[in-house]
Amino acid sequence: MEIIMAIAAGVLVTCAVYLILSKSILRIIIGTGLLSHAAHLLVMVMGGLKTGDAPVIKDGVTAYTDPLPQALVLTAIVISFGVTAFFLVLAYRAYQELGTDNIEEMKGNDSYD
Amino acid sequence: MSLLHLAILLPLFASLFIPIIRRSLHRIHTGWFVLAVPVSLVLFFSRFVSEVAAGGVRMEKMPWIPSLGIDFTVYVDGLSLLFALLITGIGALVVLYSIYYLDKKESLHTFYVYLLLFMTAMLGVVLSDNMIVLYLFWEMTSISSFLLIGYWYQKERSRYGAQKSMLITVFGGLAMLGGISILSLLADTFSIREVIAASGAFKDEPFYIAALVLILLGAFTKSAQFPFHIWLPDAMEAPTPVSAYLHSATMVKAGLYLVARMSPVFADTPLWFYLVSGVGMITLLYGSVSAVRQTDLKAILAYSTVSQLGLIMSLLGVGSLSSEGQQDLALAATVAAIFHLMNHATFKGSLFMMAGIIDHETGTRDIRKLGGLAQVMPVSLTIALIGTLSMAGVPPFNGFLSKEMFLTALTDLMHGGVRDLRTYGTILLVLGVVASIFTFVYSLMLVKETFFGKRNELPKKAHEAPVGMLVSPLVLVTLVVLVGLFPNALAKPFIIPAVEAVALKTPKVDIYMWHGFNLELALTILIFGLGAFLVLTLRKWNRQAGAGLFNRIYDASLVYGERSSTGLHDAVMTGYMRSYLVYIFGFIVTIVLSTLWLMDGFSLPDRASDVTAYEMILLGVMLISAVAITFARSRLTSIVLLGVVGYSVALFFVLFRAPDLALTQLVIETVSVALFLLVFYHMPDISRKEERIKFKLGNAAISILVGATVTLVALSALAGREFASISSYYIKNVYDLAGGGNMVNVILVDFRGFDTLFEISVLAIAALGIYAMIKFRKTGGNPR
Amino acid sequence: MKHTNDVILETVTSVITFIIFLFAVHLFFAGHYTPGGGFVGGLMTSAALVLVLLAFDLKTLRTILPFDYKWITTLGLLISVLTASGALLFNVPFFTHAYDYFDLPLFGKTSLHTAMLFDLGVYLVVVGVTMTIIQTIGESD
Known part of the structure; x- marks a missing residue:
């Protein structure tokens, strides 16, 4: 399962990077959302999967799944929510001010300063 | 302290x-x-x-x-x-x-x-x-x-x-x-x-x-x-x-x-001797010749400083000789270096101050405009005369003494040179004498052109400087005269201890003016004679200096450096976000893959958990939706598909026995989708007309490389465990130390509470940023 | 956003919101021993509020809960930092938590834990941040 999930995370990253490299700012944001999903899965996989019970203390259970990656991913999930929201609003405001959603057209011009 | x-x-x-x-x-x-x-x-x-x-x-x-x-x-x-x-x-x-x-x-x-x-x-x-x-x-x-x-x-x-x-x-x-x-x-x-x-x-x-x-x-x-x-x-x-x-x-x-x-x-490395003495001597000659060709008082003094520094440097070079038979010679050269260093500080300091006075009182430093100041500025003339004569090496000033010691050191090097130093010594001596002639020339030129000759129209009406300004140069020229007359008074307190520190030996210092009839005297007479002749015929042969080869090299390298860095900057920093992303991704792939390859770091994990049917179905759903997003043409489809991926990830968390994650992911996905819908409602639909097939293929290649790298890293990380996970500590102590049962939560709020504290700070900052972006518009900083 | 008059949604929402909210509070308090905690609790609470927002509108939400969510965020951060630095008063390192078991009326034997207080800060920050984001975006047109 670990190998399969590692490959799956790789596929998710591939899709995410492809989206991020495109010109439409909407696709870029969706790409970052996808990238964070991939990262969360990746961290989980690297910690090892299903090595024991859920990390909640129960009498008679000795083997638990590694809780540390889970804690890290939990933090990451919430942070990525904040970042995605920020990104969304940034894109929205940029569209309002500049009238375009094409990242290439948003390129700054040195002659402005 | x-x-x-x-x-x-x-x-x-x-x-x-x-x-x-x-x-x-x-x-x-x-x-x-x-x-x-x-x-x-x-x-x-x-x-x-x-x-x-x-x-x-x-x-x-x-x-x-x-x-x-x-x-x-x-x-x-x-x-x-x-x-x-x-x-x-x-x-x-x-x-x-x-x-x-x-x-x-x-x-x-x-x-x-x-x-x-x-x-x-x-x-x-x-x-x-x-x-x-x-x-x-x-x-x-x-x-x-x-x-x-x-x-x-x-x-x-x-x-x-x-x-x-x-x-x-x-x-x-x-x-x-x-x-x-x-x-x-x-x-x-x-x-x-x-x-x-x-x-x-x-x-x-x-x-x-x-x-x-x-x-x-x-x-x-x-x-x-x-x-x-x-x-x-x-x-x-x-x-x-x-x-x-x-x-x-x-x-x-x-x-x-x-x-x-x-x-x-x-000291006992030959390269040190050759470099220090050789570079010093070239500098001495180059500086003195260049000084003659200047017209600005301070420029003359600057080149003269260059040349005098070269003189001291070459003496220090000779002073580093240490083999048998050269030690007396080396010690004498070191004494001469230290002595000239002190002398130079006195006469050159006074000359610079004199140049400042002339600039201050007449408004110019150009010797072509100056002249005939002797009558109006007698004190300055005295200072300048003593300073320049000392610099030219004329008795009875201190410059004469150290110049004599310099010549002695060089002639001794030529005569007493053991090994194959005879030729080198001769070359040094010839260079030193030529440089001394030019030193004589520019020294006298300085006084002659400034204080004697015809008086010209000057920017200011020239008169003698205020007393306060004359005090410092007068003190210095007094030292020039006193040291010239009583050089040995300096020997015990200053010269001997300083030479001891350099040569680690105690020198015998006995400086006097008259050495008897020898080669040095002949050379001095030659210097004075030729120098005087050259000063008198100055107008006939002297030309004003140009920029000079090394200045041109310096300027050209500045211009070239600026131009090439601008070129590099323009080539790399295109301003397109895509280029920067390509750099970043390319860098990650190159570094990680080459490290894996060079260190032979890749290996497959040896343990594997079982694979169940519903896991495979879930995986299929997730991957198909992820790939489908890249082909999606409408924003709504993209959002829904992203939601599908998110919910699948949540289900995977359930399967991977992470209930906290699953809960959080489910709720967050819901809120996120709502957020996406809210914002995208205001945005235009995805337009992809301008993306050509070549562009897409390039992107696809990069993304596949990045994805492959990530997979390889994940697999290798699984396989090669150098250390045991620190989680065992958390698992063991969660109940006794932290008094909790849910390890993930305890890690978050207790064991690794710092992470969480910073995380909620980041969240708060993100919220404030969003608030600011929407509420603060071009209204002078006030909310609408 | 336009206010759509959807009777079924509104009726269901007014019931369901309370259930979700109660569940969120349960998640928060259960967090230390069973799955849950400040993050999930906070998000669940916000989800309940978002539901109200979707079923009714911003104005309604503001009448029901007249809070400035930025202040809730601030309050949460303050609680967390103060809890963490409170340890300094007892001459132990920053972030050292303490807990003990008490016999409380009604609840029986209960453990009271300073980590819970910290988690309360997290809860408030998450609710505050999510609602600030949603509200500002909702208000923006």
Whole structure:
């Protein structure tokens, strides 16, 4: 399962990077959302999967799944929510001010300063 | 922290009060307050003279970075004391002079702050025993010199000169840092004295020569040796007190100090001898020939300084000879070097001040415009005459004595040269004599063109300078005369201890004017004769100097450097986010894959958990939706598909026994989708008309590479566990130490609470950012 | 956003919101021993509020809960930092938590834990941040 999930995370990253490299700012944001999903899965996989019970203390259970990656991913999930929201609003405001959603057209011009 | 440390840092502390004094006591010239600093330091350092003359040294330690072996150790021996007295003594005279030279309307506080900064830096250079501390102070002198040259920063030439001196001396300083590092690695210490003590052991190490060359680069750039001399003439844009102080008497001698200080380490290496003496001699000749071709008083003096520094440098080179039969000769050369170093400070300092007076009183420094000032400025004439005659090597002034010693050293080298030094010695002697002729020529030219001949129209009506301005140069020329008459009075307190520090042997110092009829006398007569002839026929052969090859090289390299860096910048920093992303992804892939390959880091994990059917179904759903997003044409489809991926991930968390994650992911996905819908409602639909197939293929290639890299990393991380996971600690102690049952939650709020604290701070910042982006628009910063 | 008059949604929402909210509070308090905690609790609470927002509109939400969510965020951060630095008063390192068991009326034997207080801060921050974001975006046109 670990190998399969590692490959799956790789596929998710591939899709995410492809989206991020495109010109439409909407696709870029969706790409970052996808990238964070991939990262969360990746961290989980690297910690090892299903090595024991859920990390909640129960009498008679000795083997638990590694809780540390889970804690890290939990933090990451919430942070990525904040970042995605920020990104969304940034894109929205940029569209309002500049009238375009094409990242290439948003390129700054040195002659402005 | 001892009194000595405080003495070094006193100017720095004093500089803190200068702006306050300048503001609150603006009726009195700030210089009068500053004057107290060097005067008290002269008195302080002169207390050491008798102790050091008796052969004592003083050392005070102050730990600074003990873990790296870097201590602020102050070491007072003959050499450092001589320099400390020069720095503070000339410093006092220069500050006094500057009080009359600089008008109260100038920004005096910056001037004196820089000057005091320099004083601390220079004292630090000559008194530090630790090479790293020495280096720090060394760079501080470069910086303060930069600031002082650029004092009149409104002038384009000042900025040019400041930048030039900075670039060249800091380049040398960096080279020196390299040399110091190598040396400290070889000797396993940063202390100069310990390096000297250990120097016998590492002469054969391969990097020894590199250390030698790098340290010499630092010394040569600082002391304006050929071909790095080009910064010194441009440094003359500084106010004249600064030129007299930094660029003739003290800072440019830091290179000489370094060579003298390091001489015991490198002396018996032939390369050291050839480099120091050869470069010094070339500089001497080049500087004196160039000086003749200048028309600006300060430029003449600048080139003359370059040439005189070369003279001292070559003497130090000869002084480093140490094999059998050359030791007396070497010792005599070192004595001559130290003696000339002191003499040069006196006569060149007075000449610079004289040039400043003439500039101040007539409004020009161009010798083509000047002339016939003898009647109106008799005192200045006296100062100039004594200074120039001493510089030209005319008896009975001190310059004559050291010039004679210089010639003696060279003739001895030619005659008494053991091994194959005879030819080299002859070449040095010929070069030295030619250079001396030109020194004679420019010295006399300076006086002749300024004070004699026809009087021209001048920008200002010329008259004698105020008394206060004349005091400092008069003190210096008095020293010139006194030293010329009683040179041996300096021997015991100054020369012998200083030479002992350089050569580690006690010299016999007996300086007198009349040597009898010998080769040196003949050479002196030749110099005077030819020199006088050349001065009289000056107009016939002399031409004004152009920019010079090395200046052109410097300017061209600046222009080329700027142009190529602009070109590189324009080529790389396109302004398109996509290019930057490509760099980042490309870098990640290259670094990670090459490391995996080089270190043979890739391996497959040996353990694998079981695979169930619903896991496979879920996986299929997730991957298909993910791939489908890349082909989606409408924003709604993309959002829904992203939601599907998110919910699948949540279900995977369930399967992977992470209930907390699953819960969080489910809720967050819901809120996110709502958020996406809210925002995308206002945005246009995805348009992909302009994306061509080539563009898409390129992106696809990059993304597949990145994805593959990530997979490889994940697999290798699973397989190669170098250490046990720290989680076992959390699992074991979760109930006893933290009193909780849910490990993930306990890790979040207790074991790794810091992470969470910062995380919620980031969240709050993101929320504030969003609030600001939406609410604060172009309304002058107020919310709408 | 336009206010759509959807009776079924509104009726269901007014019931369901309370259930979700109660569940969120349960998640928060259960967090230390069973799955849950400040993050999930906070998000669940916000989800309940978002539901109200979707079913009714911003104005309604503001009448029901007249809070400035930025202040809730601030309050949460403050509670967390103060809890963490409170340890300094007892001469133990920053972030050292303490807990003990008490016999409380009605609840029986209960453990009181300073980590819970920290988690309360997290809860408030999450609610505050999510609602600030949603509200500002909702108000923006």
